[in-house]
Amino acid sequence: MIDNTNKVAVIFGVRNDSSIAYDIAKKLHLSGCKIALSYLDDTKTEVLHLIKELGLPDYCAMQVDVCNETQIADFFQNVKLNLGSVDYILHAVAFGSQEVMCYSLPGSNIPAPNYLNIPFEDLMDSFNISAYSLLRIARVAEPFLVENASILTLTYNASQRVFPGYAGMSINKAALENIMLYLADYFRIKKVRVNALSPGLVMTTSAGGINGVRKLRRVGKLTAPLGNIDTGDVGNAALYYFSDLSKRVTGNIHYVDGGFNIMGIAIDE
Template identity: 75%
Template sequence: MIDNNHKTAVIFGVRNDSSIAYDVAVKLHRSGCRIALSYVKDTKDNVLHLLRELGLSEDRAMEVDVRDEQQIAAFFEMVSATLGPVDYILHGVAFGSQQVMCYSLPGSGLPAPGYLDIPFEDLMDSFNISAYSLLRIVRVSLPYLAQEASVLTLTYNASQRVFPGYAGMAINKAALENIVIYLADQLRDKQVRVNAISAGLVMTTSAGGINGVRKLRKMGRITAPLGNIDVGDVGDTALYYFSGLSRKVTGNIHFVDGGFNIMGVAIDEKG
């Protein structure tokens, strides 16, 4: 059992009870960690419900737009003042518009946007939220971090391989992974470790925006040596990074995908 008593975690990206960040928050709480959650207007009710469900005060949450440095700073100031230095940060935020993800709404009658036609402005807003926000959050958090703090983000294998349905979001994930390794080097003097979990495709609300998501899940079930994963598998791995067990691990892109990433080609059910 990992003991996180007297530790404090700041969690960005809880959406609802199917989200990876939700599972991580619950498991950190159960390990004894003090948790604080950010939310946006669309996720406020779900975040506050989680806190009530865990018997925690709603004061542990704050509305934060990760594009706004002042809001991030206010959040860390609140956490530091009430819970103490921050030991762990989960960066679980991502966003891509229909134009970035290249999909159209069912029944709209409109063709899906093409990859070659992704608007620059849409992509930059998506990049700001999904990738650059990690750099911004770490920069703002430095005065509030405890010694040997751990920062963790969530990525996907589309950063390295072609998943047509992931479209422009793959650009963001590639950038995010590069930010991880450079931050790991930049923060060496502070002994702050920075890592990423490359999760297999799980059926979260966000995954619903990926073209062909159910087909990809079927491929994962057949192709990955250990089959598909669920949010709990990612949460369990996150707990390793949010503990002393990973104190000498940094700059790592950790696959939790049932081994899907090692396969060169898809295989059928007969192998």
């Protein structure tokens, strides 16, 4: 087991116990790490319940809008005061409206929104939350980071390939990956590493509402050499980046998708 005793992790993006961010948070906690979770109005009840379930004090969770620099700064100040300087940051935040992602709802006869008609304002809101927030968090976090800290974000292979039901969000993921690369270079002086995990499709609460997700899971089961993944697989990979084992790894996109990304064609029954 990786020993993260006395390390401090700040985690953005936990929604409930099915989310990837929660599995990572739980594994960090089990490794001895002190963790702090952000939440929103619609996730507050779930996150506070998870905090209690892990036996952590209330100050380990705080309401934070990742588009609000003041709230992010208050969060890091709270972490510094109660837990100490920050060793790890997980950025697992994303949002895209139905018009941005261009998907139809399960069971609906209404066709998916047209890619050419993605509303600019909706796309910019989505970009602000899903991509630019990594840059904003890194900017605010810089004075709170220890040397050799690790920042990790979550991306998706749609940044490189076409997934029609993910459409506009793929723009955000491509931007997120580019931001990650430039942050990896920026933080070279402090030896802070910045990387991204690119998980395969996981049946989280957010993914479950998109039409065609279950078909993608069936295709993934057959196409990926090692089959589909679950949140635990992503959590295990994250623990490598949230440890000294990865202290010379930065600017990396690490696929955790059973090998789906290497395949040139989909295999279906």
